Structure formats: C-alpha cells, structure tokens
Amino acid sequence: METPAMLQLLNDPMGVPFYPVVFQVLMVLTFALHILFVNLSLGATCLTVIGRLKGGERWTRLAGGMGQAATASVSGAILLGVAPLLFVQVIYDPFWYASSNLSAAWAIGFIFILMAGYASLYLARDRKGDAGSAFAGFSLAMFLTAGFIMHVLGFQLLQPEKWLGWYTSHGAASTAGTVLHDFSVPRFLHFVVPAFAVTGVFLMLYSWYFRARADADAAYLDWAGRIGAKMAFHATTIEVLTGLLWLIVLPRDLRFHAHPLFALGAALGLGLLAFLYHAQDRETGHHRYAWPAAAAMLAAVLEMAAAREALRVRYLARFGYAIADHRLNIDWGSTSLFFVTFVLCLVVLAWILAVAFRSGRVAGRWEAGPGMKAWGKASIALLVSWLVVVAGLGVAITLRNRGL
Ligand code: HEM
Incomplete structure (x- = not known):
C-alpha cells in the first residue's frame, strides 16, 4: 500500500472536535513553554551537579538554589508537556500512535525514567557533597534519556515511508517495541543545548529578583548574574551552530532554508546573541539586562x-497530509468546557505564581494583602465550581447513557 493511502486509513474516522488550526496554534504555544521548562530543568540540574562538585561557599549556595529551581521546573515541564501531547494526538494521530507503537517499550519506559530522575532530584536536594552530586548526576542522565525518547518519537513520526521497514526489519513483524529506530543528533542538540542559555538568563533574573530583599548579598548576586550572562551568551553561540548543522542535514527537497519562518528564526536568534554579547561584556550589573534578555x-x-x-508541515506534505483535511465534527460542548478550563487554570496559576513571587522577595514572613486574599478565595471558588460542573456532567452523561 502507498504511504498516503495508509495515512488516510490510519486517520480517526470520528474527525476532530474543532478547527485543527486552533489546536495547532495551542500546540506550538504550549510546546514553546514546555521546552523552556525542559531547558531550565536540564540546566539547573547540571548546575546542581557542578556546584556540588566545586564546593566552596558560593557554589554550594548556588547548587542549593538550582536544586530547588530544578524540582519546580521539572513539574512545569511535565505539566506543559501534557498539553502538546494531547494536541499532537488530535491533529497528528496516525503519526504519533504509529511512532509510539514502533518504540512502545520506550514510550512506556519514559514515565518510569522520568519518575526515577525526579525522585533522585529530591534525594540530591537533601544531601551535600559527593552523594548530592551523584543523585543530581543520575537525575540529569534520566532527564536527558527522557528527552531523547521524546525526540525519537517526534522524529520517527516524520518518516512514515520507513515505518514498514522498521516494523519488519528482521524478516518478520516485530511487535516488541524495544527499538529506537531513528534520531537526529543536530536536532536533539538544538533542543538541549539551550539548557545553558535558558538557565543563564534565569540566573540573571535570580540576581535581579533577590536584590530586592533586605538580607540580599549583593556580591553573591553579582557573581551569579555574571556567570548567568556569560553562560547564556556562550550557549546561544553554540545553539546557532547546532541550528546550522540541523539545516544542513535536513532533506534537500524540504527547501526549509527558503521558508520565511526559518529566516525570522535566524534573525531573532542572531539578535538575541548580539544582545547577550552586550549584556555579558561587563564586570557587574548583569541583572539590569535580565528582563530584556528574557523577553x-x-x-x-x-x-x-x-x-x-x-518544518513538520513540510515533511508531511510530501505524503499529501494536511491537518486542514481532517473531518470536522464540531462539538461545542467539549470545546467550551476545554476553553473555560483553560481560562480558569490561567487565573488560578497566576495566583500561585503571584504568591510565590511576592513571598520570596521578603526576608521574613510574608503577609498577603486584602487583594491577594480575595484573589486566593476566588481561585478556590473557581476550582470547586469546576469540580462540581465536571463531576456533575460525568454523572449526568453516565446516567443518560444507561437510559436512567
Ligand atoms: C525532563 C523531562 C523531559 C525532557 C528533557 C523533554 C524533552 C523534550 C525535547 C528535547 C523535545 C523535542 C524533541 C524534538 O522535537 O526533536 C520534546 C518534545 C515533546 N515533549 Fe518533552 N521532555 C520531557 C518531559 C515531557 C513530558 C513529561 C511530556 C508529556 C507528558 C512531554 C511531552 C512532549 C511532547 C508532546 C513533545 C512534542 C512532540 C512533537 O510535537 O512531536 N515531555 N521534549
């Protein structure tokens, strides 16, 4: 069977519940946030290892702070990984499921690998010296493995013409799913090298943020800001090179170098590099560049x-696949519930972030003002109402389906 015909057959006959382009935009947005948290997790875990190994007052203190940042950002990466996972399954269902099945043991193992890495990070936080660095090093290895699995699943997905060969590579159908069939080193590097750029900018923000506290240690914060700015600049330089390498190894017929989004990406990347060069080229005051660098x-x-x-659209267009061709089966009920949940989560999440931001900036105990208290109560009320509505809907639909 020809690949385009196979893809048509694999498409979900139920179609999609809303315009696919909306899911595509949300997927891009949530993936961007996911990869930012992924990079912060990798970079902060790596600095925890380095800080523990180097020892000394400043490095030990930085390693402690980075250990805390890593645990928080891994949870952000997981939370923000689920969203693009759902969207990719809606608009690229034949591709995602085929790729995951071809390496099913790894797709399932991914969860356990991530859990082992996350647990080890907590163990690292409570231990000093070599034991702390060993646990953090193990976490780093697990996170990189988890990222590599995601990379392979996302890369195999782009090559449906090879699926049959992978499935029958030993002369018989292989259903074990234990093989990772294909990967691209430049592409993977392009997604993980920014760990040092993102964490560098995070350190500049760290240097800015803690400066406002009455007990701030300006010399330590200057040092952290300087390390951050230099790290961000050097990592962004390497990132530009991995991007070029990735472009070179892309299949010629995709002609991605001529795509306007590639040109815009290159311009923004080089602009960021020039700004980071300017920010790191001084002895102190790197924190002043933190917000523009983050933006x-x-x-x-x-x-x-x-x-x-x-790029994915170009890869899959070679097989006549376009997300706009999905059968549209608009379901206003589930779509409205989805968007209401989305907005509600933003309100609640913004409150949690505001509490974390304000409480960390005072040296002693932080007292919430009347505005924050009202926002907190409103957030809890929103969550309770949401639970009641969702549970109520579930019960009502179950009863209706049973004819009661
Ligand atoms: C520390 C843990 C993680 C790391 C290091 C990581 C790393 C990565 C990397 C490097 C990519 C880009 C791959 C590529 O395009 O070549 C990626 C994509 C992705 N990750 Fe993660 N990830 C992690 C956790 C998660 C979790 C927990 C989820 C979901 C629950 C998730 C969902 C996704 C999805 C859906 C994509 C995009 C797939 C696609 O669009 O083809 N990730 N991740």
Whole structure:
C-alpha cells in the first residue's frame, strides 16, 4: 500500500472536535513553554551537579538554589508537556500512535525514567557533597534519556515511508517495541543545548529578583548574574551552530532554508546573541539586562516552536497530509468546557505564581494583602465550581447513557 493511502486509513474516522488550526496554534504555544521548562530543568540540574562538585561557599549556595529551581521546573515541564501531547494526538494521530507503537517499550519506559530522575532530584536536594552530586548526576542522565525518547518519537513520526521497514526489519513483524529506530543528533542538540542559555538568563533574573530583599548579598548576586550572562551568551553561540548543522542535514527537497519562518528564526536568534554579547561584556550589573534578555529569549523560542511546526508541515506534505483535511465534527460542548478550563487554570496559576513571587522577595514572613486574599478565595471558588460542573456532567452523561 502507498504511504498516503495508509495515512488516510490510519486517520480517526470520528474527525476532530474543532478547527485543527486552533489546536495547532495551542500546540506550538504550549510546546514553546514546555521546552523552556525542559531547558531550565536540564540546566539547573547540571548546575546542581557542578556546584556540588566545586564546593566552596558560593557554589554550594548556588547548587542549593538550582536544586530547588530544578524540582519546580521539572513539574512545569511535565505539566506543559501534557498539553502538546494531547494536541499532537488530535491533529497528528496516525503519526504519533504509529511512532509510539514502533518504540512502545520506550514510550512506556519514559514515565518510569522520568519518575526515577525526579525522585533522585529530591534525594540530591537533601544531601551535600559527593552523594548530592551523584543523585543530581543520575537525575540529569534520566532527564536527558527522557528527552531523547521524546525526540525519537517526534522524529520517527516524520518518516512514515520507513515505518514498514522498521516494523519488519528482521524478516518478520516485530511487535516488541524495544527499538529506537531513528534520531537526529543536530536536532536533539538544538533542543538541549539551550539548557545553558535558558538557565543563564534565569540566573540573571535570580540576581535581579533577590536584590530586592533586605538580607540580599549583593556580591553573591553579582557573581551569579555574571556567570548567568556569560553562560547564556556562550550557549546561544553554540545553539546557532547546532541550528546550522540541523539545516544542513535536513532533506534537500524540504527547501526549509527558503521558508520565511526559518529566516525570522535566524534573525531573532542572531539578535538575541548580539544582545547577550552586550549584556555579558561587563564586570557587574548583569541583572539590569535580565528582563530584556528574557523577553528576547521568549520571542526566539516561540518563533522556533512555530518554525519546528512549519518544518513538520513540510515533511508531511510530501505524503499529501494536511491537518486542514481532517473531518470536522464540531462539538461545542467539549470545546467550551476545554476553553473555560483553560481560562480558569490561567487565573488560578497566576495566583500561585503571584504568591510565590511576592513571598520570596521578603526576608521574613510574608503577609498577603486584602487583594491577594480575595484573589486566593476566588481561585478556590473557581476550582470547586469546576469540580462540581465536571463531576456533575460525568454523572449526568453516565446516567443518560444507561437510559436512567
Ligand atoms: C525532563 C523531562 C523531559 C525532557 C528533557 C523533554 C524533552 C523534550 C525535547 C528535547 C523535545 C523535542 C524533541 C524534538 O522535537 O526533536 C520534546 C518534545 C515533546 N515533549 Fe518533552 N521532555 C520531557 C518531559 C515531557 C513530558 C513529561 C511530556 C508529556 C507528558 C512531554 C511531552 C512532549 C511532547 C508532546 C513533545 C512534542 C512532540 C512533537 O510535537 O512531536 N515531555 N521534549
């Protein structure tokens, strides 16, 4: 059977519940946030290892802070990984499921690998010296393995013409799913090298944030800001090179170098590099560049996520696949519930972030003002109402389906 015909057959006959382009935009947006948290997790875990190994007052203190940042950012990476996972399954269902089945043992093992890495990170936080660095090093290895699995699943997905060969590679159908069939070193590097760029900018923000506290140690914060700015600059330089390498190994017929999103990505990347060069080229005061650097980095990552999606569209167009061809089966009920949940989560999440931001900036105990208290109560009320509505809907639909 020809590949386009096979893809048609694998498509979900139920179609999609809303316009596919909406899912595509949300997928790009949530993937950009996912990869930012992934990079912060990798970079902060790596600095925990380095800080523990180097020892000394400043490095030990930095390793402690980075250990805390890593545990929080891994949970962010997981939370923000689920969203693109759901969207990719809606609009690229034949591809995602085929790729995951071809390496099913790894797709399932991914969860356990991630759990082992996350647990080890907590063990690292409570231990000093070599034991702390060993646990953090193990976490780093597990996170990199988890990222590599995601990379392979996302890369195999792009090559449906090879699926049959992989499935029957030993002369018979192989259903074990224990093989990772294909990967691209430049592509993987392009998604993990930014760990040091993102964590570098995070350190500049760290240097800015803690400066406001009455007990701030300005010399330590200057040192952390300097390390961050230099790290961000050097990692972004390497990132530009991995991007070029990735472009060179892409199949010629995709002509991605001529895509406008590639040109825009290159311009934003080089702009960020120039700004980081300027920010790191001084002895102190790197924290003053923290917010513009963070904004430039966010713009570059958002654009890169859009370019990555544009590349996937080109890959799959070779097989006549376009997400716009999905059968549209609009379901206003589930779509409205989805968007209401989305907005509600933003309100609640913003409150949690505001509490964390304000409480960390005072030296002693933080007292919430009346505005924050009202926002907190409203958030809890929203969550309770949401639970009641969702559970009520579930019960009502179950009863109706049973004819009661
Ligand atoms: C520390 C843990 C993780 C790391 C290091 C990691 C790393 C990565 C990397 C490097 C990519 C890009 C791969 C590529 O395009 O070549 C990626 C994509 C992705 N990750 Fe993660 N990830 C982690 C956790 C998770 C979790 C927990 C989920 C879901 C629950 C998830 C869902 C996804 C999805 C859906 C994609 C995009 C797939 C696609 O669009 O083809 N990730 N991840």
